[in-house]
Amino acid sequence: MEDIKERGNQTIVTEFIFLGFSNHSKLQGLFFLIFLLVYLVTLLGNLLILTAIRINPVLHTPMYYFLSNLSFLDICYTSTTVPIMLVNFFRKKKTISYGGCLSQLFFLVTFSGSECVLLAAMAYDRFIAICHPLHYPILMSKRVCACLATGSWLCGLINSLTHTGLTATLTLCGPNQISHFLCDIPLLLKLSCSDTSINEVALYVSSATIGLCPCLFTAVSYMLIISAILKIQSAQGRQKAFSTCASHLTVVVIYYGTGNFNYDRPSSGSSLDVDILVSVLFCVVTPMLNPIIYSLRNKDVKVALKKLCEGYILPSNSNVQISS
Template sequence: MENQSSIKEFIFLGFSNHPDLGVFFFLVFLAIYTVTLVGNALIITLIRMDPIFNTPMYYFLSNLSFLDICYTSVTVPVMLTNFFRPQKTISYEGCIVQLFFLIVCAGTECVLLAVMAYDQYVAICSPLHYSSIMSKSACMKMAAFSWLCGLTNSLVHTLLTSSLNICKSNQLSHFFCDVPLLLKLSCSNTSINEAVLHLASALIGLSPCVFTLISYVRIIQAILKISSSKGRIKAFSTCASHLTVVVIFYSMANFNYNRPRSGYSLDIDALVSSLYCIVTPMLNPIIYTLRNKEVKVGLLRMGKKYFPSSVRT
């Protein structure tokens, strides 16, 4: 589609109310970004190198960690650079590219979390058939389906958004590009864009959420039927990390996109969005490390292998 926009660059207003805190914001988000990269990279490396983690659950977890790295890398480097600029800007082309990758990551993560919930469901509710249902080829297909959903959804939104004539303003009350914000700046008819946005929210957002909810209702029902308390605790511990990640992800997403916009300042908008887009990807590896004994032992074992003197001291 032909680009009809008369806007050549956008100005981000997020975190612009406190220019004197630019260095502080830079250091805070640099620290969060570093923890996100290191934490998720460690999990990916551990899963790839340790044969103990050659299971469907950890295969999906490695995909989730890679997603979190991509998610933050699309927004944070641009934001960090802008903290030292008089105006926090991004080119029109850069905005469209950022929009594309953000939607790919967000859509893929929604579907992937549902796939991981299904993996937990099969492990607890059908343990005797787990190896046949969750075979290596089946896991690869499920992961590929997650990425395909995210990619298809993003292509549709990106093509529709790039065809709009954006001429009302070049100011975005955010620190990254998002479809609803660009629709507000358009002079074109956005009815098709809005309809597709609602449809995608139902298919890529709501449907995986409902599927995940149903899976965990069945999981909890199965756990409650276990006679021994020790067995119930052990069964619940296998899915506790994923359940925690799901609750945080959907809670932050719902609060970010579905809360009323009136009565909220620009600072609150930026804070809530940063929790969803930047802090949540950092929490995922921490949650899986703290609540998963296998991961903690594996990281310690990897540390002893590659940094024996540091671990001993």
């Protein structure tokens, strides 16, 4: 086989075969159309969010600064896995090179880890805005926001460099079949014939630091936020305060919920179809839902998107003016 070579007495894997969706060979065309549509909606939705925030001065606030980072992350995250998956729908042998697999693993872990920490930073922003509104301009200055966003990216990058480096040291001696549509750390550990104890310890440590800690921080933040909202006297005030964090809370529940179900559920007894479905929800559907949630539940974003669309639809020689 071309994808497995002999080096001395050792078998070296140079290519992997994806088995994802292999149980439904007659539905490849339908799957391609569905995932292509989801991918295009994801790109369009997040690009619209980025553009609306960029050109509308009203949205030049910490909350929307973090949202623009989230939209960019979602574009990168979904682009790591979906394009090659779309190409493989037309291949009888759905393969990825060893280098391509490590590259996909690196970017996948980077973007997912960064998003975990970024969502916690967004929760901190909402906590300061609702619980300490008088100190908000100081505690959430441009410098603080830039540090939080940069820290989120660095956490994801350092975590990914660690795991990718450890994975590259593994001896993969076959089989070269991955029961999925993407390269992920637990999947490659199953294919290793060398000691994976260090990799497993690193995986547990990163799950606690990059996964669990931001999740707990976000949960505590929202408990304090809800407590502060309930102390507001007027119903209108409570509704206004809650509306400022409703979109982010929805995104947090979906992301951490699908992520936890994807990585922390028992591996024994689950079928290939179930594994694929859960990963599709986490890796493909969630990035598409984020801009939809913010555009439906956030009034400022809806207004900005409406102005953006009107600006492109109206002819250049129109006398109609769009107020800023």
